[in-house]
Amino acid sequence: MTKDDFEKWVEGGCPADAEQMDTELADLASLDLITYDQKREGFAKAHNIRVSTLDAEVQKRRPRNLVGDGDTAAFEEVELWGEPVDGAELLGKLVRTVERFCILPEHAAPLIASWIVHAWAHDVADISPVLAFTSPEKRCGKSTAMAVVHALTPRAEIAANLSSAVMFRLIAKHKPTLLIDEADTFLEAREEMRGMINGGHNKQLAFVWRCEGDDFEPKKFDVWAPKAVAMIGELPDTLEDRALVIQLKRKESGETVERMRATRADELLPLRRMLARWVADNEISLANADPEVPDQLNDRAQDNARCLCAIADVAGGDWPESIRSALIGMAAMRAGEERKSKGVMLLTDIGDILERWKGGRIKSADLVAELIAIEDGPWEVWRGGEPITTRMVASLLKPYDVRPDRDAGSRFYVVDNLRAAVARYV
Numbered sequence: 001m002t003k004d005d006f007e008k009w010v011e012g013g014c015p016a017d018a019e020q021m022d023t024e025l026a027d028l029a030s031l032d033l034i035t036y037d038q039k040r041e042g043f044a045k046a047h048n049i050r051v052s053t054l055d056a057e058v059q060k061r062r063p064r065n066l067v068g069d070g071d072t073a074a075f076e077e078v079e080l081w082g083e084p085v086d087g088a089e090l091l092g093k094l095v096r097t098v099e100r101f102c103i104l105p106e107h108a109a110p111l112i113a114s115w116i117v118h119a120w121a122h123d124v125a126d127i128s129p130v131l132a133f134t135s136p137e138k139r140c141g142k143s144t145a146m147a148v149v150h151a152l153t154p155r156a157e158i159a160a161n162l163s164s165a166v167m168f169r170l171i172a173k174h175k176p177t178l179l180i181d182e183a184d185t186f187l188e189a190r191e192e193m194r195g196m197i198n199g200g201h202n203k204q205l206a207f208v209w210r211c212e213g214d215d216f217e218p219k220k221f222d223v224w225a226p227k228a229v230a231m232i233g234e235l236p237d238t239l240e241d242r243a244l245v246i247q248l249k250r251k252e253s254g255e256t257v258e259r260m261r262a263t264r265a266d267e268l269l270p271l272r273r274m275l276a277r278w279v280a281d282n283e284i285s286l287a288n289a290d291p292e293v294p295d296q297l298n299d300r301a302q303d304n305a306r307c308l309c310a311i312a313d314v315a316g317g318d319w320p321e322s323i324r325s326a327l328i329g330m331a332a333m334r335a336g337e338e339r340k341s342k343g344v345m346l347l348t349d350i351g352d353i354l355e356r357w358k359g360g361r362i363k364s365a366d367l368v369a370e371l372i373a374i375e376d377g378p379w380e381v382w383r384g385g386e387p388i389t390t391r392m393v394a395s396l397l398k399p400y401d402v403r404p405d406r407d408a409g410s411r412f413y414v415v416d417n418l419r420a421a422v423a424r425y426v
Contacts, residue, residue, distance in 0.1 A: 021047075028054075029061035037175075051123070052280035056080055075155035075174060081270070081277035088317030090278055091117070093271060094152070101260040102145050103251045107329040111244055112149070114308040114323055119153040119177045119226040120279040121311065124287035126203050129304035131228035132235055132243040137381050140248040142230035144260045146181050149228055151265045152272060153177035164193040168208050168221045171200075177226045184231035184384035194236055196223050201242040232385040234342075241300050244308075245334060285314045296328050344425055346396050349374055351422040354415060362418070364390040364404050364411040400425060 028036060028043065036058065044051045059077050094113035098104070104112070115131045122128060131149065133142045150156040157176040159167065170176060180197075200206045206224035211217065229235075235243060251257070279286070289310035293302040305327050312323035353370045354362075371379040372387050382388035390411065394404055397413075400421040404411040 025054075025057050026061050029058045050280065050283055052276075052283055056280070075157070075176060078154065078269075078272050078276045080280055081273040083277075084281060085274045085278040087278055087282065087311075087315030088319055090271075090274055091312075091315050091317075091319055093274075097152070097268065097271065098148055100258045101148050101264075103141055103249070103255050103257060104145075105247060105249070105330075105333065107326040107333065108246045110319075110322055110326040111308065111330060112145075112246065114311050114319075115226075115228075115244060116149065116152045117275060117279070117311045117315075118307045120275045121283065121286050121307075122224075122226045124283055125307040125310075127303045127306055128201060128203070128206075128224070128226055129307070130197065130201070130239065130243040131226075132240070132245045133228070133230040133248055134235060134245060135232055135248040135250075136378065137232060137250070137385055140250045142232075142248055143181060145246070145248065146179050146228065146230050147260045147264075149177075150179055151260075151268045152275070153179075153226065154272070154276070164196055165210075167193060168196060168210070168223050171223050171225045172221045175225055177228070180227065180229045182231065183229045184233050194239060197227060197229075198238050198242060200224060200227060233381060233383050242304070244304060244330075247334075282314050286310055289313060294324050294328050297331055301327075301331055343396050343399060345378070346371075346393070347400065347418075347422050347426050349377060349379070350418055351426055354419055354422070357415060360415050361405075361412045362415055364393065364413065367413060368393060397421070 028039065031039065040051055040054055040058075044054045091110070091113050094116055095109045098109050098112050102109075112131065115129070118125065118128070133145045135142055146158065150158055155174060155176040156179060157170065157174075158179045158181055159170075167178070171178065196208055199208065200223040203224055206222060208221050208223055209218050210221060212219040229239075229243075234240070235245065291306060291309035291313050293305045293309050297305055305324075308323055308327065309320070312319040349371060350367070352374075353367070368379075368388060368390050371377065371393070374380075379388045382392065390404075397403070402413065402417050402421045404413050406412075
């Protein structure tokens with residue numbers, strides 16, 4: 001059968017006996033990954049089989065060097081677990097595994113566990129929340145949390161200082177779980193990458209256009225893939241709105257967890273195989289799910305919660321209630337931490353400073369020094385673990401009609417103007 005005949009056969013959905021099906025599966029296995037990815041859904045639909053089943057059968061027939069570039073596989077291809085997997089037990093194992101290695105806030109472990117399942121079931125979701133690990137400073141366990149997620153998710157790739165050009169090509173070719181560590185060192189300045197991550201939140205909008213080749217022909221690249229980020233400081237506002245945020249804190253002296261060594265990845269292979277099997281067996285149920293989401297969440301948080309609630313409902317047991325309770329609890333914790341906007345939080349601290357300030361003006365540099373000196377305040381590690389600057393303070397105050405003045409020696413704020421903003425907004 002010629003290639004043209006084969007493509008017509010796939011698109012036409014002609015019936016095939018076992019021998020013919022085996023031949024055509026071998027033909028699929030001979031295709032490069034991008035071409036196969038373009039054909040797989042149509043083939044599976046035409047022959048009434050699950051995409052995951054087709055992938056597994058094609059993978060068995062694929063030469064080893066077609067999995068990645070060159071002779072070495074770019075990503076591990078996981079063999080399905082040999083028997084059906086109980087979803088409730090699987091989520092329980094994931095929670096216990098995450099808690100073995102990570103010190104986490106309340107409600108976090110069930111949400112991380114369900115997000116890991118989501119990474120395996122990503123293609124059947126419509127919305128994909130970013131899993132975000134943040135902390136106010138270094139040594140709070142972000143890299144450990146990312147290593148655990150790396151060991152449990154499909155085709156995981158840690159991408160520190162990844163360029164946007166590499167990122168969309170990597171996603172389009174390999175569909176990895178993309179783990180962006182140390183995002184505070186580069187994400188804020190890379191608007192294009194931030195836009196790509198934001199756009200990848202919604203399956204219908206998860207693509208970018210780029211010019212390719214000598215003729216600069218426009219080409220559409222898919223950026224639909226599960227993504228996790230870890231960073232010091234605050235997420236960019238648009239990304240935070242699309243994220244499941246886990247705020248990590250430094251381990252206290254009495255808290256102990258196991259060390260996440262590189263060899264743990266092999267130890268956790270059975271869990272990856274169970275995840276692959278459970279998702280393969282429940283793909284249709286997940287795809288057709290329309291779960292109820294907690295009314296206590298805002299609209300965007302409800303979007304983010306939908307895939308996790310679907311997984312909980314299909315898994316069964318106590319998980320439908322547990323996951324929803326965790327979502328509500330985490331949202332309440334976040335609301336308590338973020339009830340005040342950044343600007344109002346700044347004005348609140350400025351109000352405290354002005355209560356003991358003498359004089360009608362305060363230099364910009366002096367105001368920053370006072371803010372940084374606040375014990376347990378956010379200003380010392382405001383962005384990427386670095387202190388807030390005079391320029392950042394001016395930017396935060398500008399929406400409240402407070403702007404610095406300048407004289408021959410320095411920039412300063414009129415204290416009455418600051419007090420008026422504090423009185424109005426705090």
